[in-house]
Amino acid sequence: MDMNVLSEKLGLSSLAEPLLIQILLVVLASALISIVAQFLLRHAEKIVRLTRHNWDDALIQAAKRPLPVTIWLLGMAFAVSLVGRETGAVIFDAVRPVRNVGVVICLGWFLIRFVHHATDNIVATRKAKGEEVDLTTIDALSKLARLTVIIIATLLTMQVLDFSISGVLAAGGIGGIAIGFAAKDLLANFFGGLTVYMDRPFSVGDWIRSPDKEIEGTVEYISWRHTRIRAFNKNPIYVPNALFTTIVVENPSRMTNRRIKETIGIRYEDIGVLGAIVTDVKDMLQCHPEIDATQTLIVNFNTFGPSSLDFFIYTFTKTREWACYHEVKQDVLLKVADIIGRHGAQIAFPTRTVHLEAAVPA
16 A cells, blocks of 8 residues: 555645655664664673672663663654654644653663662672671662652753753742741651661661660661661551650660679578589689670679578670570579589578577466
8 A cells, every 4th residue: 555545544644655664764773772772781681790790780780671761762752753843733842852851761760770779789799798788878878879869860850841940949948948847857857867877876687775765676677757666576666767866775786795694592501602602603604605704704692681692693695696695594594503402502592480489487
């Protein structure tokens, strides 16, 4: 069928046959370039996997989707501009700004994907090497980079659409004062989150608690507004970040050792073997494989109790793990009980002795 006849049937008689051929060629060229680009990306992905760097992998992964979309966007914009040039319709004047906005969006999309993949690759590589990963700092930098990309892309889009950026920034400066008063809590939480990211009193995965508030659990997520903490009963606790600037936060996850602090009493009639018991208990702790002898280690007779002779144990375990700590503490206490038994003594319990005076004869 002749192209002119087809144009008349479609109501496009004003379009000449060469124009339709040009549009078809543009579409075919866009498809071909897109296919070649995807093929080259797949080939490049295989090559960069052999390198030791994380950035080239993230670059290829980030370009997989935005690049074909950009190619098709440019191709279709060019094809539509050909039609606009032929017809002279005013509506086709919007092709150029729409194309430019689309390119800016695709560029921003690419950069956001690049930040995301680069972050994932860095974390995965360090974990594979057995290195410690500061997820809090990496997450903060990732969020800051993505926010920067969004702001720059928004400003570029406004510039493309012929909005005055200087006017927008001036209006934003004036409006920012009013917004600051209206959203002071939101800003307080933002700067509280910034403080957490910079000072790093805790990280994701840490066990924290506050003596000022009823807050205790494992940190699961830190955002710019709040921190999510998983309590030990598995309930989530959402804490506004501004609160962390006004309360005391303990971080038991960063302790170097766990402490065993116990007071044990024996009967008063066992005072003759008390010194030997204390010495043996101290020797046992110094030789115990799970007790850190480099830390403070004290075993001493402490006080004459109401119904017992009390000596105390003050020492630290090597492990910081909660469950393992209790296993070590149990072993230590059983060994102490065994030492007391070997000396023929007994652990005291509360007793009361009643002295009765002899009856006076009448």
